[in-house]
């Protein structure tokens with residue numbers, strides 16, 4: 244209710260100044276590649292992978308806390324619970340010695356945005372698994388911000404300081420926190436006025452392994468930590484974008500986020516849409532998980548999350564999946580990771596929502612090598628998201644053209660054009 248009335252007020256105040264795009268015409272944003280969890284020679288960077296799992300767990304723990312606070316426990320999925328904060332353990336240190344350490348090509352599915360009347364520019368991670376925008380502040384203390392773009396409220400005539408603070412703890416020793424502001428935010432020509440965000444003054448170790456400056460959340464208001472309208476929801480309410488639709492192509496090159504529609508140059512055939520269920524997330528139900536002819540799980544749910552590298556499933560279902568792969572075994576029980584002989588990588592593992600089965604290319608099923616074994620990109624971790632809920636990150640999204648429609652309240656998939 245709170246969010247809705249806020250939006251109406253914003254829309255009334257601001258429609259006059261918004262510049263609508265033409266119907267059916269969207270804008271593309273070129274994305275850079277996400278940081279990998281393996282080294283350039285394909286060896287798993289176990290320390291980095293473990294850290295990523297802990298961050299993913301705590302990101303969704305925070306989402307669940309936001310959801311409960313914003314709209315109430317009755318909007319949580321059946322079986323959902325807020326798990327204890329996940330901590331980074333040292334259990335993997337022995338295995339870590341097997342890895343090489345030539346980290347390379349650290350980059351992200353990130354693109355540029357501007358904030359403020361003076362168009363301060365930032366490289367942000369576009370995240371369908373969260374709903375807030377944050378970037379470093381010029382008041383940021385500590386070395387983590389040194390190499391980052393910093394937002395300076397004093398140089399933007401449209402900046403307004405708001406009450407409250409913003410905090411996210413990732414459980415790997417990193418934490419971002421800062422004050423709350425509104426300002427003008429532009430993503431590829433689409434402008435949202437008075438957009439809530441946080442210029443963070445503390446980012447601890449969050450940035451240690453990447454070049455991005457911050458995160459722009461593309462999910463629903465119900466999981467907003469700021470308890471405010473996310474960027475695209477604001478832009479739609481203000482008429483800055485005709486269609487409340489965005490779409491991703493994630494690939495080693497030619498990655499793109501398209502705002503206000505889909506880009507027909509990047510996919511072929513019809514888009515297969517599935518209605519969003521539950522609250523807050525880009526979540527769709529009625530999913531079957533398949534490895535070739537074998538059904539691993541049915542009646543499952545999927546949350547599609549561009550801000551997560553890998554795929555997470557309920558531990559029992561993920562164990563059942565690896566049982567279908569000869570000679571597979573647990574690699575890292577704390578982080579739900581499995582290994583298998585690289586030659587046994589499944590060629591027909593995928594997900595179906597009653598239409599086409601969207602399969603994961605073998606190269607996307609492999610997180611990295613450990614000796615002659617390969618670690619899989621599907622991890623068995625209870626994220627607290629609910630019974631039978633899977634989290635499909637980039638290892639899934641790289642195989643499809645994915646469409647997120649606020650208008651249809653649906654997620655769609657189409658075949659990528661090669």
Ligand SMILES: *[C@@H]1O[C@H](CO)[C@@H](O)[C@H](O)[C@H]1NC(C)=O
Pocket residue numbers: 282283284347348
């Ligand atoms: C890293 O990026 C450079 C330039 O794009 C490319 O030539 C090289 O092959 C990449 N290395 C790896 C290991 O992907």
Ligand SMILES: *[C@@H]1O[C@H](CO)[C@@H](O)[C@H](O)[C@H]1NC(C)=O
Pocket residue numbers: 327328329330
């Ligand atoms: C992580 O550490 C905190 C603080 O010590 C503790 O409360 C929490 O239960 C731990 N999490 C797990 C999953 O063990």
